[in-house]
Amino acid sequence: MAYKLILVPLAGSAVDPDVVRLAVTIAKPSKAQIVGVHVIEVRWNMALDAVLEAELDKGETLLAAAAAVAQQAGGHMDTELLQAREASAAIIDTARERGADLVLMGMPYRKRLGRVSVGRTVEEVYLGAPCAVLAYRQEEPG
Amino acid sequence: MSDERDEPTLEQRIERPGRRIGDRYVRIVRPPEFRRGRGGTYVATPEALAPRTGSGRFYDSLRRLVFGRPLTSESEGAERLSKKTGLGVLASDNISSSAYATEEAMRILALAGASALALTMPVAIAIAVVLAVVVLSQTQVIRTYPGGGGSYAVAKGELGMAAGVVVASALLLDYVLTVAVSIAAGVAAIGSFVPAVYDDRVVWGLALIALLAVGNLRGIREAGIIFSAPTYVYLVAMAGMLAYGIARVVLGDVPAAAAPPTPFSGGATEALTVFLILRAFASGSVALTGAEAVANGTPSLKPPEARNGVITVLLMGTFFGTIFLGITFLATRIGALPDVHEAETLNSVLTRSLVGVGPYYYLVQVSTAVLLILAANTGFTGFPRLASVLADDRFMPRQFAFRGERLAFSTGIVALAVVAAVVLVAFGGSVTALIPLYTIGVFLAFTLAQSGLLRRWYRRRERGWQARMVLNGVGATATGVTLVVVATTKFTHGAWIVLLVLPLLVLLLFSINKHYRSVADALTVEDLDEELPRSEPPLVVVPVARLDRAALRALAFASSMSPDVRAVHIATSEASAAEFRLRWDRWLGKRVAADREIRLDLIQSPFRALLQPLLRYIDRISEQEPGPVTVLLAEYVPRRWWEFILHSQTALRLKAALLFRPDTVVIDVPYHFRSDLDVRPRRSATAGNGAKVPRGGPPT
Numbered sequence: 001m002a003y004k005l006i007l008v009p010l011a012g013s014a015v016d017p018d019v020v021r022l023a024v025t026i027a028k029p030s031k032a033q034i035v036g037v038h039v040i041e042v043r044w045n046m047a048l049d050a051v052l053e054a055e056l057d058k059g060e061t062l063l064a065a066a067a068a069v070a071q072q073a074g075g076h077m078d079t080e081l082l083q084a085r086e087a088s089a090a091i092i093d094t095a096r097e098r099g100a101d102l103v104l105m106g107m108p109y110r111k112r113l114g115r116v117s118v119g120r121t122v123e124e125v126y127l128g129a130p131c132a133v134l135a136y137r138q139e140e141p142g
Numbered sequence: 143m144s145d146e147r148d149e150p151t152l153e154q155r156i157e158r159p160g161r162r163i164g165d166r167y168v169r170i171v172r173p174p175e176f177r178r179g180r181g182g183t184y185v186a187t188p189e190a191l192a193p194r195t196g197s198g199r200f201y202d203s204l205r206r207l208v209f210g211r212p213l214t215s216e217s218e219g220a221e222r223l224s225k226k227t228g229l230g231v232l233a234s235d236n237i238s239s240s241a242y243a244t245e246e247a248m249r250i251l252a253l254a255g256a257s258a259l260a261l262t263m264p265v266a267i268a269i270a271v272v273l274a275v276v277v278l279s280q281t282q283v284i285r286t287y288p289g290g291g292g293s294y295a296v297a298k299g300e301l302g303m304a305a306g307v308v309v310a311s312a313l314l315l316d317y318v319l320t321v322a323v324s325i326a327a328g329v330a331a332i333g334s335f336v337p338a339v340y341d342d343r344v345v346w347g348l349a350l351i352a353l354l355a356v357g358n359l360r361g362i363r364e365a366g367i368i369f370s371a372p373t374y375v376y377l378v379a380m381a382g383m384l385a386y387g388i389a390r391v392v393l394g395d396v397p398a399a400a401a402p403p404t405p406f407s408g409g410a411t412e413a414l415t416v417f418l419i420l421r422a423f424a425s426g427s428v429a430l431t432g433a434e435a436v437a438n439g440t441p442s443l444k445p446p447e448a449r450n451g452v453i454t455v456l457l458m459g460t461f462f463g464t465i466f467l468g469i470t471f472l473a474t475r476i477g478a479l480p481d482v483h484e485a486e487t488l489n490s491v492l493t494r495s496l497v498g499v500g501p502y503y504y505l506v507q508v509s510t511a512v513l514l515i516l517a518a519n520t521g522f523t524g525f526p527r528l529a530s531v532l533a534d535d536r537f538m539p540r541q542f543a544f545r546g547e548r549l550a551f552s553t554g555i556v557a558l559a560v561v562a563a564v565v566l567v568a569f570g571g572s573v574t575a576l577i578p579l580y581t582i583g584v585f586l587a588f589t590l591a592q593s594g595l596l597r598r599w600y601r602r603r604e605r606g607w608q609a610r611m612v613l614n615g616v617g618a619t620a621t622g623v624t625l626v627v628v629a630t631t632k633f634t635h636g637a638w639i640v641l642l643v644l645p646l647l648v649l650l651l652f653s654i655n656k657h658y659r660s661v662a663d664a665l666t667v668e669d670l671d672e673e674l675p676r677s678e679p680p681l682v683v684v685p686v687a688r689l690d691r692a693a694l695r696a697l698a699f700a701s702s703m704s705p706d707v708r709a710v711h712i713a714t715s716e717a718s719a720a721e722f723r724l725r726w727d728r729w730l731g732k733r734v735a736a737d738r739e740i741r742l743d744l745i746q747s748p749f750r751a752l753l754q755p756l757l758r759y760i761d762r763i764s765e766q767e768p769g770p771v772t773v774l775l776a777e778y779v780p781r782r783w784w785e786f787i788l789h790s791q792t793a794l795r796l797k798a799a800l801l802f803r804p805d806t807v808v809i810d811v812p813y814h815f816r817s818d819l820d821v822r823p824r825r826s827a828t829a830g831n832g833a834k835v836p837r838g839g840p841p842t
């Protein structure tokens with residue numbers, strides 16, 4: 001399948017480099033554009049467009065690191081920084097607005113109550129995104 | 143808790159409606175040329191450096207090809223040298239001296255005939271003793287100043303800035319000579335087995351200097367393995383050859399000496415005097431050059447830096463001493479003679495005598511040549527670093543402290559390459575001609591550094607100070623005596639040049655420092671509570687050549703910044719002046735800004751000169767009005783570079799003429815020609831200050 005735009009939500013977890021490399025691999029045959037997106041979740045007691053220094057620093061750093069990983073893998077990744085009340089809604093709306101044909105999400109290996117936890121954001125994007133969604137779960141730590 | 147700040151200037155926050163009510167989100171649009179750094183700062187990205195024009199992109203890609211892509215400041219310091227690589231990188235200069243030290247001593251002794259060559263070994267032993275003293279003294283320098291800087295840091299710290307500057311000047315000269323001598327010796331080593339190189343040795347030398355300069359501008363200094371490998375290849379090759387040679391001598395199988403193309407005749411041209419022996423000692427003392435490199439580069443070693451530095455310098459001394467004495471022993475026992483015209487090195491003659499011309503001979507010669515050429519790199523490492531330290535201390539121009547795109551001190555590298563190339567050309571690429579200039583600087587630096595440490599131990603009287611005083615006292619004496627010997631015995635052979643240039647360089651550095659201090663005194667804001675100086679609207683002079691759009695924009699801008707604007711037009715005749723007045727009254731007149739009048743001064747220049755009457759006019763105006771005068775220039779900027787030659791560029795010439803005029807502010811108002819906007823006639827447009835100004839007429 002030929003993709004034009006692959007959206008890669010990034011949260012700064014250990015799975016990010018794997019997801020970026022996978023995105024580059026998928027994008028290469030069709031020369032698809034890759035957009036890495038990080039959403040800063042703003043609490044309800046703050047203005048939506050508040051300038052949150054620490055979160056912005058973290059977001060910029062992880063996006064720069066992801067772009068570097070993409071470059072090392074032989075691809076290029078544009079980056080987008082968003083602020084929203086809920087990350088999943090912003091990812092879904094960005095995918096719709098930009099006409100993404102694939103959202104590639106990473107799931108760090110986490111367990112809750114003895115079961116692997118998918119995470120709220122992944123679940124909601126999986127259910128609500130207008131395009132194809134591919135979830136990459138990190139392997140079980142040895 | 144998150145810290146909130148105002149919206150940064152370069153970011154845009156665009157609110158987007160979500161799919162559902164309450165799903166609004168904010169896109170933070172950042173310019174690609176800048177990314178957000180820590181603490182609310184911006185960091186320029188590679189896009190900020192990207193050229194915008196086609197020619198700019200071409201030049202940029204060419205530069206990337208030669209010098210590599212830019213490195214960020216964070217890339218520095220990631221790599222530290224282990225003892226093994228440290229020995230290879232920092233000791234290469236000293237160890238490579240063993241390739242020519244024996245030969246240089248022999249060349250002097252040979253002047254007194256073949257029998258005098260028997261003194262080569264005693265002279266070499268004397269040099270080895272001085273080397274041992276210097277190496278042990280260097281261990282003290284490293285332990286006391288593990289932060290690097292070597293003799294400069296010691297002299298500056300213990301004897302004061304004046305001594306530091308003398309040492310720095312001596313070392314700067316020596317770094318230049320390190321490059322010139324090592325390159326000349328490297329070319330000579332190649333010339334020994336590729337005779338064609340000998341004829342064009344200056345050209346080859348220049349090419350190698352250029353290659354090293356480009357390599358260093360790319361930042362090859364970090365490539366430890368590349369630089370350490372030739373040292374080890376040389377050490378192994380020489381160790382094998384010396385072991386084989388000594389074994390043959392011990393077993394009584396002394397080989398016959400091979401003859402160079404033009405060997406010394408064996409006849410005496412000078413008498414064997416103490417002075418000649420001292421001269422041979424001075425020439426052989428070139429062996430000690432590069433011994434300071436480890437102390438200078440200690441911070442680049444892995445921790446514990448001081449301990450690793452001491453081990454490295456001791457290993458360096460041991461390896462060098464073994465090879466130097468080994469070569470001298472074999473050369474004297476076999477009876478190898480140097481070539482009169484330097485067409486073949488003693489090293490080559492000795493290797494040929496022992497192993498013949500075969501693979502091992504080429505291994506020794508190639509490794510020697512590569513090591514010598516890379517030893518020149520010690521100069522390229524040391525000179526720019528020392529120059530940057532001096533620039534930080536305001537003894538050298540600021541440019542020497544700036545790092546280029548590849549984190550290299552580009553100005554220092556280029557300056558060194560140019561000066562070393564001039565020296566190489568001036569001395570015809572001859573090692574023997576260059577040697578008399580060498581070593582004075584390094585021995586002066588050693589002597590002052592040892593004296594500085596001597597003073598330190600005496601003043602501080604720390605634990606074990608007596609032993610240290612003895613060590614550094616012996617070191618200061620030995621290097622001081624050697625300095626005197628070198629300076630006197632080589633004076634007429636070229637050392638006078640260094641003895642002349644050195645004080646001039648010291649004076650130059652002090653003059654630079656004096657200038658920077660006076661500038662700092664004038665510019666430094668001592669009290670940060672000091673209020674901004676009050677400034678009245680300036681008197682603005684706008685030279686107008688033609689009443690065109692460029693002039694209109696400049697006049698509009700001038701009237702937006704001051705109520706006192708004088709337009710001045712230089713006319714070549716009375717008729718053209720009258721015509722300009724007419725156009726001024728009709729076209730522009732007092733309508734640029736309704737509330738501000740622009741005075742027009744018309745000057746006739748019957749000699750058709752433009753600049754001089756304008757400059758005199760500005761002189762007279764500024765005499766009438768105290769305070770700075772502002773000259774606002776309307777400058778038409780063509781779209782393509784070649785279109786510049788179609789315009790007179792008067793504004794450019796005027797800017798150059800006003801550059802050094804005191805109390806003059808020059809403001810350039812460029813007018814960029816854009817065909818899509820400017821060719822169409824328009825009825826009116828808005829000027830820079832918002833005032834409506836009439837438009838019309840063709841663009842100039």
